[in-house]
Amino acid sequence: xxxxxxxxxxxxxxxxxxxxxxxxxxxxxxxxxxxxxxxxxxxxxxxxxxxxxxxxxxxxxxxxxxxxxxxxxxxxxxxxxxxxxxxxxxxxxxxxxxxxxxxxxxxxxxxxxxxxxxxxxxxxxxxxxxxxxxxxxxxxxxxxxxxxxxxxxxxxxxxxxxxxxxxxxxxxxxxxxxxxxxxxxxxxxxxxxxxxxxxxxxxxxxxxxxxxxxxxxxxxxxxxxxxxxxxxxxxxxxxxxxxxxxxxxxxxxxxxxxxxxxxxxxxxxxxxxxxxxxxxxxxxxxxxxxxxxxxxxxxxxxxxxxxxxxxxxxxxxxxxxxxxxxxxxxxxxxxxxxxxxxxxxxxxxxxxxxxxxxxxxxxxxxxxxxxxxxxx
Amino acid sequence: xxxxxxxxxxxxxxxxxxxxxxxxxxxxxxxxxxxxxxxxxxxxxxxxxxxxxxxxxxxxxxxxxxxxxxxxxxxxxxxxxxxxxxxxxxxxxxxxxxxxxxxxxxxxxxxxxxxxxxxxxxxxxxxxxxxxxxxxxxxxxxxxxxxxxxxxxxxxxxxxxxxxxxxxxxxxxxxxxxxxxxxxxxxxxxxxxxxxxxxxxxxxxxxxxxxxxxxxxxxxxxxxxxxxxxxxxxxxxxxxxxxxxxxxxxxxxxxxxxxxxxxxxxxxxxxxxxxxxxxxxxxxxxxxxxxxxxxxxxxxxxxxxxxxxxxxxxxxxxxxxxxxxxxxxxxxxxxxxxxxxxxxxxxxxxxxxxxxxxxxxxxxxxxxxxxxxxxxxxxxxxxxxxxxxxxxxxxxxxxxxxxxxxxxxxxxxxx
Numbered sequence: 001x002x003x004x005x006x007x008x009x010x011x012x013x014x015x016x017x018x019x020x021x022x023x024x025x026x027x028x029x030x031x032x033x034x035x036x037x038x039x040x041x042x043x044x045x046x047x048x049x050x051x052x053x054x055x056x057x058x059x060x061x062x063x064x065x066x067x068x069x070x071x072x073x074x075x076x077x078x079x080x081x082x083x084x085x086x087x088x089x090x091x092x093x094x095x096x097x098x099x100x101x102x103x104x105x106x107x108x109x110x111x112x113x114x115x116x117x118x119x120x121x122x123x124x125x126x127x128x129x130x131x132x133x134x135x136x137x138x139x140x141x142x143x144x145x146x147x148x149x150x151x152x153x154x155x156x157x158x159x160x161x162x163x164x165x166x167x168x169x170x171x172x173x174x175x176x177x178x179x180x181x182x183x184x185x186x187x188x189x190x191x192x193x194x195x196x197x198x199x200x201x202x203x204x205x206x207x208x209x210x211x212x213x214x215x216x217x218x219x220x221x222x223x224x225x226x227x228x229x230x231x232x233x234x235x236x237x238x239x240x241x242x243x244x245x246x247x248x249x250x251x252x253x254x255x256x257x258x259x260x261x262x263x264x265x266x267x268x269x270x271x272x273x274x275x276x277x278x279x280x281x282x283x284x285x286x287x288x289x290x291x292x293x294x295x296x297x298x299x300x301x302x303x304x305x306x307x308x309x310x311x312x313x314x315x316x317x318x319x320x321x322x323x324x325x326x327x328x329x330x331x332x333x334x335x336x337x338x339x340x341x342x343x344x345x346x347x348x349x350x351x352x353x354x355x356x357x358x359x360x361x362x363x364x365x366x367x368x369x370x371x372x373x374x375x376x
Numbered sequence: 377x378x379x380x381x382x383x384x385x386x387x388x389x390x391x392x393x394x395x396x397x398x399x400x401x402x403x404x405x406x407x408x409x410x411x412x413x414x415x416x417x418x419x420x421x422x423x424x425x426x427x428x429x430x431x432x433x434x435x436x437x438x439x440x441x442x443x444x445x446x447x448x449x450x451x452x453x454x455x456x457x458x459x460x461x462x463x464x465x466x467x468x469x470x471x472x473x474x475x476x477x478x479x480x481x482x483x484x485x486x487x488x489x490x491x492x493x494x495x496x497x498x499x500x501x502x503x504x505x506x507x508x509x510x511x512x513x514x515x516x517x518x519x520x521x522x523x524x525x526x527x528x529x530x531x532x533x534x535x536x537x538x539x540x541x542x543x544x545x546x547x548x549x550x551x552x553x554x555x556x557x558x559x560x561x562x563x564x565x566x567x568x569x570x571x572x573x574x575x576x577x578x579x580x581x582x583x584x585x586x587x588x589x590x591x592x593x594x595x596x597x598x599x600x601x602x603x604x605x606x607x608x609x610x611x612x613x614x615x616x617x618x619x620x621x622x623x624x625x626x627x628x629x630x631x632x633x634x635x636x637x638x639x640x641x642x643x644x645x646x647x648x649x650x651x652x653x654x655x656x657x658x659x660x661x662x663x664x665x666x667x668x669x670x671x672x673x674x675x676x677x678x679x680x681x682x683x684x685x686x687x688x689x690x691x692x693x694x695x696x697x698x699x700x701x702x703x704x705x706x707x708x709x710x711x712x713x714x715x716x717x718x719x720x721x722x723x724x725x726x727x728x729x730x731x732x733x734x735x736x737x738x739x740x741x742x743x744x745x746x747x748x749x750x751x752x753x754x755x756x757x758x759x760x761x762x763x764x765x766x767x768x769x770x771x772x773x774x775x776x777x778x779x780x781x782x783x784x785x786x787x788x789x790x791x
Contacts, residue, residue: 027437027599029591030490031430035483039430091419093480323658325692326505327474327486343408355480360487362474 042135045072049138054109056130059198063115063162064127065101070110070138077141079103079169080243080268083112086137086355089125093137095353096122097270099165099245100141103173113198115162139356145245145268146170151183152241156234158254160190160225160246166268167245168199175211185212186234190246193220225250227257238263245269284368288315289334293376300368305341307363310376317363317376324365332358336372341365379515379531379645380664387642388660390714399663399713400656406705407691410698419479421697422467426484429467433459441604443612452613456620458678461627463492465680470696472501477693494553494589499560499581509692513636513643513665519559527736529643534739534773536762541737542730549629550622557585596621627678630726631669635685638667638728640718662689663710667718668703669725676700686717739773741780 024033034047042050051068058064077083082099098112105111116127145166147155151174157167167187174181191197197216207214215233217225227250231237238261244254245268258265283301286309288294293315300309307329310317320328324342333349338361340347346369349359358375380386391399436455443449468491470476476484490497503519511517515529526545527538548555558564566578596617604613642664650657669675669683676683676699684699687706694702710717720728735743739761746754761772 023599026591026594027603029595030492030588036430036434039427039434088416088419088479088481090415091417091479092415320502320506321510323510325473325509326501327472327477327693328501328506330474330477330487342404343411345411355482357482359480360477360485 043069043071047071047073049073049140051110051136051138053130053132053134053136055132058127059113060115060196060200062127062196063113063198064130065111065113066126066130066136067109067111068136068138069108074110074138075140076104077110078146079173080146080166081141081143081169082145082166083110083141084139084352085112087122087125087130089121093355094122095137095355097352099143099169099268101165101169101172103169103176113162113165113168115198143268145243145266147243148241151181153183154236154240155183155185156237156240156242157185157187158190158230158242158244158246158250159187160250161192161196162198162270163244163246163250163268164189164198164203165245167243168202170243171203171206171212175206180211186215186240187212188215188217188225188230188233190217190219190225190250192218194218227253230254230257237261242266243268282369284336284370284372286310286336286368287371287373288376289373290375292316293374302339302367302369303341304367305364306338306361306366306368306374309368310363315376319364322364324362327362329364330360330362332375333361334358334373334375336374337369338366338372339369341367379529379648380642387664387716391660395713396656396660397654398656399709400654400659402709403659403690403706404655406702407694410691410694410702414478414695414698418695418697419476419481422471422476422479422484422695425462425466429459429462433463437600440600440613440616441609442607443604443609443616444607449612449616453616453619456616457623457627460492460620460624461678462680464624464628465631465682466677466696467491467680468493468497469504469680469682472497473505474693475695492592493556494585494592495557495560496581496584496588499557499585503560503562505692509689512662512689513641514646514649515643516646519562525564526733528637528732530736530740532736534761534769538737539762542734545730545733549626552625552629553621554589557589561585630722631679631682633729634669634722634725635666635682637732638718638720638725639732640716640728641665641667659690660715662686663715665689667720667725669722670719671721673700675722683722686719739769739776741773741776745776745779745783 021033028036037044038047041047043052049071051070051074053066054069055067056064057067077100079100079102082097084095084097086093086095088094098114100110101113102109102111114123114126116124143166147170157170159167171185171187174183174185187203189197189203194200194216197218203212203214203216206212219225234240242254242258242263242265244251244265248269251267251269255265255267283299283304286298286300286306288296288298288310293310296310296313296315298306298309298313298315300306305322307317307319307322311319318329318331320326322329333347335349335351335358337346337348339345342365347359347361347366348354349372361374363374380388388396432455436452436459439448439455440452443452468489471484471489472486472491474486477486479485482488486501491500493500508518515531525548526541527534561578561581566574566582597614600617601610601614604610644661644665649661653661663686666685666689668686669679671683681696681699682688684703687694687699687703688696690706691699691702707717707719738758742754742758757772757776761769764772
C-alpha cells in the first residue's frame with residue numbers, strides 16, 4: 001500500500017488535520033487511511049487520480065469518445081495535451097496515452113477519443129467494451145502540443161487518422177467561446193476512407209459555419225496524400241503556422257517539406273510500440289538501472305534466468321526460491337521484453353504504456369527476450 | 377510420521393522416473409489452462425473480496441463503539457474476527473504469494489501488501505513462500521513442521537521436555553501471530569547466539585517486526601478502544617479486539633495444522649532429496665506432503681482456500697478462487713497414479729493433527745501400547761523415562777518397542 005504522503009504545510013489548521021490523520025492512520029494500520037476512504041469515495045480530493053466513465057459515445061464503427069468524471073485531484077489541462085490512462089483489460093492493468101478531445105468543460109468532465117486499432121488490446125476494449133460507471137486510472141495531463149497564446153492569426157492544422165484527436169480539442173475550445181475567434185484556420189484532415197473519419201459531421205458543420213476551412217482527403221478516393229500538393233491545397237501556406245499530428249510517415253514527410261521551405265512546424269507523434277521481442281532463444285541486453293545495478297549491462301541469452309545472468313555479472317540481486325514461487329526476486333522492468341522460462345509467456349514493458357512503476361517481473365524464471373531495462 | 381524413505385512401504389515405490397515426469401507434465405498442463413483463462417472474473421473476485429473485508433471490518437469496529445451493550449459487543453466481535461480471518465487468509469496470504477500480481481495493480485500486489493498480523497510481510501514472504509513452499513515437509517529444512525519447537529517425527533529423539541508439547545502447541549495457537557513473527561525471525565536460533573554475532577539482517581528484521589507489533593497493538597488495544605471512550609466502551613472494545621485476535625489465531629493455527637500435520641501426511645529426509653530435484657519430483661513431494669479439508673464454499677473461503685492445501689502447494693501462485701475448480705482434476709491424477717489424496721472434514725483433520733502432537737510428545741510406541749488395563753505400569757514406565765538419565769530412557773524405549781512389536785504380531789495372528 002504505497003501512497004505519496006501529502007505535502008506538509010506548517011500552520012495551525014494543517015497541524016490539527018495532520019494530527020487527526022495520524023490518529024486515523026493508527027486506527028486502520030496496516031492499511032493507509034486512503035485505502036479505507038477509497039472504498040467509499042474513490043474520486044475524492046487527495047485520492048490517487050482516477051476517473052469514472054460517464055458516457056461512451058460511438059464516433060465511427062471503430063472509434064468512440066469516452067467521457068470521464070476525473071477525481072478531485074485533476075489539475076486541469078490545455079487542449080492538445082494528452083493523458084495517461086490505466087485500463088483493466090481482462091483483469092490486467094494496461095496503460096496508454098490518449099489525447100484529450102475537449103477543452104475544459106463546464107461539467108468538469110474530460111474526454112478522450114479512441115480509435116480501435118487491429119490487435120490493439122486497450123483501444124478495442126475502450127471502444128467496444130467500456131461502459132458508463134467503470135473506473136479508469138489516470139495521470140495528470142501532459143504534452144507540449146498546445147497552441148501558443150495569443151493564438152496566431154493564421155493556422156494550418158494537418159491531421160492523419162486519429163491525429164485529429166488533440167486538434168479537435170483545440171477547435172472545440174476555440175469555438176466554445178461566446179466570442180468567435182478571429183483566427184483563420186485551415187484543417188487538412190487525412191483519412192483512409194470517408195467512413196473511418198472521426199468527427200466528420202462536427203468538422204463539416206464548423207466548415208459550413210465558416211469557422212474553419214476543412215480540406216478532407218481520403219486515401220481510397222484521392223490516393224495517399226503527397227505533401228508536395230499541400231501548397232496547392234493551401235495556397236497561403238507560407239503565411240501559416242503549422243501544427244500536425246498523425247502517423248509517422250505523414251509527419252516525416254511534412255517535416256522534410258517544411259524544412260525545405262523554411263517553415264515552422266509543431267508535431268505530435270503517437271508513440272509507436274518499439275519493443276520487438278526476439279524469437280526463441282535469442283536473448284538480449286539487460287540493463288540494470290538504479291542504485292544497485294548502477295547501469296550494469298549484461299548480455300543474457302534467452303534460456304538463462306535474468307537472476308542468474310545478473311549474479312554471474314557480479315550484481316547483488318534479491319532472490320528466494322529460484323523456482324518462481326516466492327516472489328522474493330521481483331523487480332520492475334521499465335522497458336523491454338522477457339520470457340517466462342516455465343511456459344514461454346512473453347511479458348512486455350513499454351514506457352508510458354505499462355504503468356509508472358514498470359512491470360514487476362520474477363527474475364528467477366524470466367529470461368531476456370530482447371533488450372530490457374530493469375530497475376534495481 | 378516416519379520420513380518416507382524409512383517407511384517399510386514407500387508410497388511412491390511404484391512410480392518410475394518417467395511416471396514422475398509425466399505427473400509433472402500433467403500438472404503443468406492444468407496450471408497452464410488456468411493461466412490462459414485467468415482474467416476479468418478473477419480480478420473482480422479479489423477486488424470484491426477486498427471491498428467486503430474492508431466494509432466488514434469498518435462496520436464491526438463502528439458497532440464496537442457501542443459495545444457497552446452486549447448484543448453490539450457480540451456482533452462487533454464476531455464481525456471483527458471474520459474480517460481479520462478473511463484479511464489474513466483469503467486476502468493477505470494469497471496476495472503475498474503473488475497470486476494476483478498478474479493484475480499489475482500496485483494496490484493488490486505481493487511487493488506492496490502488508491497484512492493485519494504481527495509478522496511483517498517481508499519476513500513472512502521469506503519464511504513461508506521461500507522456505508516452507510520450496511522445502512515442504514523436509515525434516516530440518518521446513519520450519520513449518522513444528523516451528524522448530526516441537527517433535528514432529530518419530531526419528532527425532534524423544535526427550536522429557538516434549539511431554540509439554542501439547543501445552544506449547546495450544547499456547548502457540550492462542551498467540552499464533554507472535555509465534556509466526558518469532559519464527560520468521562528465527563528468533564530461537566538468533567537469541568541463542570552472542571549479540572555481536574547476530575547478522576545485520578536479523579537486527580534490521582527484528583526492528584521492523586517490533587515496529588509492526590507496536591503499530592498493531594496500538595491499533596487494537598489503544599486507539600480503537602480510545603475511540604469508544606465517549607460511550608464508555610473502552611474495556612469492552614479492548615476485550616473485543618483481544619477476542620478477535622484470539623479467534624483469528626486459533627482458527628489460522630488449526631487450518632495450518634490441517635495442511636501438513638494430520639496423520640498420514642508424508643515427511644521427507646533432507647538427504648533423500650536429490651541435488652537437482654526435477655519439477656516432477658518437486659510436484660510429487662508437494663502431493664504427498666499436504667492434506668485437504670473437505671467442506672462447504674464458506675469453509676473454503678474462511679480457510680483462504682488453504683482447505684485446498686494440495687492444490688495450493690502444487691500451484692502456489694494461481695489465484696485462490698481457482699483451486700476448487702482444478703481440485704477434481706488433481707484428485708483424478710492422484711487416483712490414476714495410485715497416490716493417496718489426503719482429504720477429510722475439518723474436525724477430523726484437526727483431531728488427527730492433535731493426535732499426532734500428543735502421540736509424538738510421548739516416547740515412540742507408548743500411546744500404541746497403552747490400554748486401560750496396563751495404564752498404571754505404562755505410567756510408571758513413562759515416569760521412569762521422564763526422570764531417568766539417557767541410559768534408562770534408552771532401555772525403557774527398547775522395552776516399549778518390543779512390546780509394540782509383540783502387540784502387532786498378536787493382532788496380525790488374530791486376524
